[in-house]
Amino acid sequence: MLCGCLSASAQQVTLKAQLQLTRDGHRAKDASKAVIWLTPLGTTPAPPVAPQTASEVPQLVQTNKSFRPSLLVIPVGGKVEFPNHDPFFHNVFSLFDGKRFDLGLYESGTTRYVQFDKPGISYIFCNIHAQMSAVIMALNTRYYGISNSHGDISIPNVPPGRYELQIFHSSASPDELQALTREITITSGDSFIGTFRLEESNIAHAHMNKYGRDYDRPDPQSPAYARP
Structure with a gap:
């Protein structure tokens, strides 16, 4: 049993990916806070x-x-x-x-x-x-990574197998993110899973209040703004 565990552990790989974030065709200076996660498919082990x-x-x-x-x-x-x-x-x-x-x-x-x-x-x-x-x-899933400001992403301890790859960034549109969803197969020799390009939008900044209405103008006399 111990040998089997050591063998499985030895096969795990650290996967790397690169995110390129652009706005109006220009490379963004900060490509952080993108998340890539892998969900095991088929017979690929899916530890809790x-x-x-x-x-x-x-x-x-x-x-x-x-x-x-x-x-x-x-x-x-x-x-x-x-x-x-x-x-x-x-x-x-x-x-x-x-x-x-x-x-x-x-x-x-x-x-x-x-x-x-x-x-x-x-x-x-x-x-x-x-x-x-x-x-x-x-x-x-425990297999995920978050990009740094340079867009570098690392996902450690991934066993070989089939996975669904998904990506998220709060500034990208849902349609663009969905288009990047794909099935991938990881082998013990893999290390780089690709470069992913996303276009920033203003989608994360447009929202209503909890009643589904526009926000009221700030009232300086409101207890929400004044020190209690």
Whole structure:
């Protein structure tokens, strides 16, 4: 049994990919925060995603009227904490694909938790501050990588086999991302799985509030803006 485990481990490879992000035909300076993930197909082993421990619960912090970080990738079933570090109220919500929730108004110094119990991409907004946005991806595979600012992506410990490859970037259109979905076969000698080109759009910046309406103009006297 030990020999079999060592043999399987020795066959695992670290896959590399390159993302090229452009806008109006020009190469973007920052190609970070693209995600490539591989889902095993057919007889390819699909080990269960490791459950999240209490110490591994990530935070999506609300600070300076923004979410930090703007992208989180977690295992299906994992939780995310949403602490409010701003000196005013926030109302975090997501009513799109992925996890649907509305945390309501909560004040500075308090926090909320959400469990993401199914795979999907959740777009996170604040119902008060329209400029706030983030993405949480809940994946049911352990084989994924996130691009750095140069567009370099690394996916470690991938066994040979058949996979569905998918890619995500918040600035790319769904149609463009869907067109890049493909089946690939990995062998023990593979290391580079390709260069992927995406065109930035404004899709991530256009959204309504949780009621499906345009955002109200900011009111400086509102408790959402004034220090509580």
